[in-house]
Amino acid sequence: MLDILERFGLSLLIGQFPHGPLGGIALTLAMSATALVLAFPLAILVALAREATWRPVRRAAAVYVYAVRGIPLLLLIFWAYFVLPLLTGLDAPASVTVVAALVVYQGAYLGEAIRGAIRALPPGQAEAARALGLGYWRTIYWVILPQALFNCLPSIVNQFILLVKDTSLAYIVGAHEATFAATQINAQLLTKPLQVYVILAGIYFLLCYTLSRLSRMLERRVVRRRARPAASQPSFSEASA
Amino acid sequence: MIKFVNVNKRYGDYLALDNITEEVRAGEVVVVCGPSGSGKSTLIRTVNRLEPIQSGRIEVNGQDVQGDRINVNALRSGIGFVFQQFNLFPHLSACENIMLAPVRLRRKDRRQAREQAQALLERVDLAHKADAYPAQLSGGQQQRVAIARALAMEPPVMLFDEPTSALDPEMVGEVLQVMKELAREGMTMICVTHEMGFAREVADRVWFMADGSVLERAAPQQFFQAPEHPRARKFVADIRGA
Numbered sequence: 001m002l003d004i005l006e007r008f009g010l011s012l013l014i015g016q017f018p019h020g021p022l023g024g025i026a027l028t029l030a031m032s033a034t035a036l037v038l039a040f041p042l043a044i045l046v047a048l049a050r051e052a053t054w055r056p057v058r059r060a061a062a063v064y065v066y067a068v069r070g071i072p073l074l075l076l077i078f079w080a081y082f083v084l085p086l087l088t089g090l091d092a093p094a095s096v097t098v099v100a101a102l103v104v105y106q107g108a109y110l111g112e113a114i115r116g117a118i119r120a121l122p123p124g125q126a127e128a129a130r131a132l133g134l135g136y137w138r139t140i141y142w143v144i145l146p147q148a149l150f151n152c153l154p155s156i157v158n159q160f161i162l163l164v165k166d167t168s169l170a171y172i173v174g175a176h177e178a179t180f181a182a183t184q185i186n187a188q189l190l191t192k193p194l195q196v197y198v199i200l201a202g203i204y205f206l207l208c209y210t211l212s213r214l215s216r217m218l219e220r221r222v223v224r225r226r227a228r229p230a231a232s233q234p235s236f237s238e239a240s241a
Numbered sequence: 242m243i244k245f246v247n248v249n250k251r252y253g254d255y256l257a258l259d260n261i262t263e264e265v266r267a268g269e270v271v272v273v274c275g276p277s278g279s280g281k282s283t284l285i286r287t288v289n290r291l292e293p294i295q296s297g298r299i300e301v302n303g304q305d306v307q308g309d310r311i312n313v314n315a316l317r318s319g320i321g322f323v324f325q326q327f328n329l330f331p332h333l334s335a336c337e338n339i340m341l342a343p344v345r346l347r348r349k350d351r352r353q354a355r356e357q358a359q360a361l362l363e364r365v366d367l368a369h370k371a372d373a374y375p376a377q378l379s380g381g382q383q384q385r386v387a388i389a390r391a392l393a394m395e396p397p398v399m400l401f402d403e404p405t406s407a408l409d410p411e412m413v414g415e416v417l418q419v420m421k422e423l424a425r426e427g428m429t430m431i432c433v434t435h436e437m438g439f440a441r442e443v444a445d446r447v448w449f450m451a452d453g454s455v456l457e458r459a460a461p462q463q464f465f466q467a468p469e470h471p472r473a474r475k476f477v478a479d480i481r482g483a
Contacts, residue, residue, distance in 0.1 A: 128328035128387075131289060132342040133318025133394065142341060146332045226332070226374050 001195045008185045012199070015176045023176030025203060027095060031177060032164045032207070035099045039106040039163065040156075046111030047118055048140065061111075068108035073166055076101040081173040095177070098170035102163055110159045117152035118144060150222055157215040161208045168204070178203055242267040242398065242429050243288060248297035250283060250453075257283045258294065259453035267397075270430045272440040272461065275450035276476060281433040282325075284450070285400045288431070289320045301398065318346055321391030321399040325407050327383040329375040335362065335386045336371040339393045346394070361389040365419050381412030385419055392423075399423065401432040435480055437465055449473045 005012075015023015022030065049061035068076070080097040084090070092100075121144060129139035149156070171179040182200040186193050243265040250258035257280050265271050273281045286292040287299055290306055290313055299306045306316055329338050339358035343349045349357070362368045365385035375383055384404055391399060401420065405413040417439045424430055424443040434440070440447055440461045447464040449457040449472070456470045468474045 122326075122328075124324060124326050124328035125330065127291060128322075128324060128330070131291060131317055131320075131322040131324075132390070133314040133316075133346055134342065135314045138345055142345060143330055147330075150332070226376070 004195055012181050015181055021176055024181040025178045027176060028167050028178040031095055031099050031167045035102040035163055036160055038103045039110055042103060042107035043110035043114055046107050047115035050115050051118060065108045068105055073105050074169055076105055077169055077173060094173045094175040095170060098175055102166060106159055106163050113152050113155035113159060117148035121147055153215060153219055157212060161211055164207050165204055244300040246298040248294055248299060250294045256453050261455060263455055265431060267429050268427045269445045270424045270443050271446050271448060272444040273431060273433045273448045273450060274435055279450040280453040281450050282402050285402055285431050285433055288400060289317045289322055318342060318394045319396050321396040323387055323391050323401045323404045325403040327387045329383050329387055331375045334372050334374055338386060339390045343393050361392055365389045379412060380408045381415045384416045388419055398429045403433050405436060
């Protein structure tokens with residue numbers, strides 16, 4: 001396995017870059033990061049829309065969620081890759097269309113996770129914020145989301161990890177990400193599929209494990225901050241003295 | 242200061258507020274009591290529009306709170322509201338709970354807001370708990386922080402919705418103490434509470450509610466000693482017996 005890594009390590013890492021398009025793990029990471037960054041705010045908006053007081057907004061969000069949940073991700077990717085260019089006349093690279101499909105897909109799932117966390121908060125929280133005169137958006141931003149997002153951090157990480165792994169489907173429409181790179185290496189070697197795909201599995205595992213650890217660290221930090229001893233800090237006694 | 246004129250509120254067929262017409266003058270402390278389900282909480286929740294009404298008119302400082310052109314957030318920030326369940330924000334420290342509205346609504350700078358919050362915490366005798374999170378405070382302490390939070394926007398009016406009902410008995414006193422001081426400083430207050438001692442000591446008037454109507458309004462001494470309405474008589478006897 002080490003010899004495979006030695007021979008093909010670089011192409012596994014970055015694809016043909018800089019002589020060709022960026023590929024390999026680097027592209028997997030880039031696609032994952034972009035999709036995460038875009039899917040997260042979309043999911044928050046979907047969650048809010050699903051709980052909106054105005055019915056058309058609620059309806060539209062429900063249709064979106066039901067539709068996306070009812071379609072396999074692979075089909076969404078096909079749509080983004082084959083049908084959208086036909087309809088719009090735009091020709092986007094495979095990696096971009098896959099990111100778009102992933103964002104649409106995760107927007108629905110992540111949105112439902114976040115919505116659940118919002119609903120689980122005691123109604124007194126939003127009420128207290130409203131009674132202070134914070135409007136809808138300030139209440140959401142300063143009172144609801146900080147609590148809801150923290151409470152559903154495990155589900156959020158779950159969805160993020162699924163998203164990272166789902167980037168591997170991009171191989172089907174020919175984006176040169178890690179899975180694509182591995183199949184190419186496999187095609188050159190012909191006799192070592194076990195080794196090649198163990199390496200590939202290891203790569204995905206490492207990516208996802210890192211995400212899990214990061215989220216665990218974040219969780220611990222927040223818990224520590226909130227559980228810190230109740231004694232006041234010296235700066236306060238100075239200020240009040 | 243606060244005026245109710247023919248206020249009606251319905252939940253479906255159920256009449257929660259039945260043609261209420263009352264007035265609270267500036268600086269006055271009114272205690273609202275009555276059996277559960279009589280509409281007391283609903284009544285004060287209509288003042289800052291936490292509950293909509295179907296007909297009638299509510300005025301705060303001469304402003305029609307149902308008016309089309311009214312900024313509901315500005316209205317609410319001018320009315321302090323204290324909940325039975327405290328409803329402190331658990332992800333914020335005591336100090337940050339108090340600072341939230343002044344910083345986000347008045348655009349006060351953080352240092353000024355901190356100083357103000359610290360002063361408010363001193364007023365409710367919790368200066369040493371500024372950095373504590375709600376989970377680290379007792380019920381009585383949480384409610385006092387909640388009162389400080391409601392005072393942060395310097396409202397001329399305070400509404401209390403059974404502020405001591407969720408407290409262990411030994412913590413009721415400390416919360417009432419803070420409310421009494423507020424009353425003595427001339428705050429206009431409507432308090433939904435069954436605390437007779439508090440009513441006797443600081444209330445100017447008691448309103449007795451049942452089935453969505455105010456059945457009796459009287460000075461506290463008179464109300465607790467010789468209530469006139471039969472329902473009020475039964476109610477007073479019941480809370481005495483408890």
